[in-house]
Amino acid sequence: MQRRAFLKILGLIPLIPYSSNLAFAAAPAGNYRNLLVLLELKGGNDGLNTVIPYSDSEYYSLRPRIAIPRDHVLQLDGVTGLHPSLQAMMPLWQGGEMAVIQGVGYPEPNLSHFRSIEIWETASSSKDYLPEGWLSRVFDAYPPPQSFAADGIVVGSQELGPMGGGNTRAVVLSNTEQFLRQSKEAGDMAGSVPNAALAHVLKVESDIRQAASNITVNFPFKTEFPKSQLSNALKTAAQVVAGNAGIAVVKVTHNGFDTHSNQIGTQARLLKEMAEGLVAFKSALTELNRWDSTLIMSYAEFGRRPKENASGGTDHGTANAHFMLGGRVKGGLYGTRPQLAQLEGGNLSYGLDFRSLYATAIEKWWGGSASRILGGRFSSLDVLKA
Numbered sequence: 001m002q003r004r005a006f007l008k009i010l011g012l013i014p015l016i017p018y019s020s021n022l023a024f025a026a027a028p029a030g031n032y033r034n035l036l037v038l039l040e041l042k043g044g045n046d047g048l049n050t051v052i053p054y055s056d057s058e059y060y061s062l063r064p065r066i067a068i069p070r071d072h073v074l075q076l077d078g079v080t081g082l083h084p085s086l087q088a089m090m091p092l093w094q095g096g097e098m099a100v101i102q103g104v105g106y107p108e109p110n111l112s113h114f115r116s117i118e119i120w121e122t123a124s125s126s127k128d129y130l131p132e133g134w135l136s137r138v139f140d141a142y143p144p145p146q147s148f149a150a151d152g153i154v155v156g157s158q159e160l161g162p163m164g165g166g167n168t169r170a171v172v173l174s175n176t177e178q179f180l181r182q183s184k185e186a187g188d189m190a191g192s193v194p195n196a197a198l199a200h201v202l203k204v205e206s207d208i209r210q211a212a213s214n215i216t217v218n219f220p221f222k223t224e225f226p227k228s229q230l231s232n233a234l235k236t237a238a239q240v241v242a243g244n245a246g247i248a249v250v251k252v253t254h255n256g257f258d259t260h261s262n263q264i265g266t267q268a269r270l271l272k273e274m275a276e277g278l279v280a281f282k283s284a285l286t287e288l289n290r291w292d293s294t295l296i297m298s299y300a301e302f303g304r305r306p307k308e309n310a311s312g313g314t315d316h317g318t319a320n321a322h323f324m325l326g327g328r329v330k331g332g333l334y335g336t337r338p339q340l341a342q343l344e345g346g347n348l349s350y351g352l353d354f355r356s357l358y359a360t361a362i363e364k365w366w367g368g369s370a371s372r373i374l375g376g377r378f379s380s381l382d383v384l385k386a
Helices: 020-025 057-062 084-094 113-122 134-141 176-192 196-212 229-242 263-287 355-365 370-374
Strands: 035-041 098-105 150-155 170-173 247-254 294-299 320-325 332-335
Touching: 035 263, 084 098, 084 263, 134 150, 134 370, 150 229, 229 247, 229 263, 247 263, 263 294, 294 355, 320 355, 355 370
Parallel strands: 035 247, 035 294, 098 332, 150 170, 150 247
Antiparallel strands: 098 320, 294 320
8 A cells, every 4th residue: 555545435534543642743844733624615605795895885886786784794894894694703703713815816817617726726827737736736745644544635525626636645535434334345345356456446445444443433522513514524524633543634615606696695504604614613623622723724716706797696706705714823804905996807806816825824834835836936924823
């Protein structure tokens, strides 16, 4: 079994219990005691109705039907507020554990879901096509400890995203109980497959099944997770962290943000699920004493156009707002406020290159060098406490 073999069969995850002290001491580079959680808002969340420029009259002119009324906005300061469905996250803001980053985008934006998410997940320019995700390049340069169960896990999606390509040990997980059940099934098949390559892979899975026999799948969290698909994914992620398997990255996907029509109700539900799920996730990580060593960062392929469409929704746009959460996050507003009176082709111009978020994770969170990974120098944000 090669150290960095890619393992992604039947939704299995190779989890190998470890002694955390030994594992971290063995880390050759990169401070992977710090967990990075990527939250993908799939479909392109509407940033303007998430982080709202409620004092800007242009906002209400552009969105006569779907703008969030000023008296419903959760005010962060005198000009910017949050969608009311994010109420559950306000204690994070008030506690200084939530950074709101506005105006995030890139030059020459692409409005295709597929191409733009590829740009985001490979950290390429809009003209370049890279074979590997940005995290795959991070892990090639700074391998996580060999004793880690995997470099990263994916929950809530089958797409590896920034862990795609390369030699990353990235695995897909639905839930821990399913993992144990399926790992047994994979191991039972190993001796009956005539194809040598497939037999080898199944042998690997059989080895994993053996290692997985000691996994703790039901850590007795006091935290109660809400009932939603996202919360289920976050609960699964929390169970993996609780099992001390050793993971550098968790990618969780929250689906459904492609709101071309009837956006108001759909986005309100999705944001409420996000807020309540993240608060429960924080509570679970706090129980594990991992909140201070966890950085949660949202991302999406793009934002939405400022002007509402005829269907009560918004179409594919450009710059967006994102969040960073964690016990060592310096809360506050970062980036550039949307300039609604200075649109470019009806879209927002960006003020902060998205690769600055990645530079922050690589340099400030893990202690690596970002320029080689990202193919250029992108300033990191002063958003993390030492």
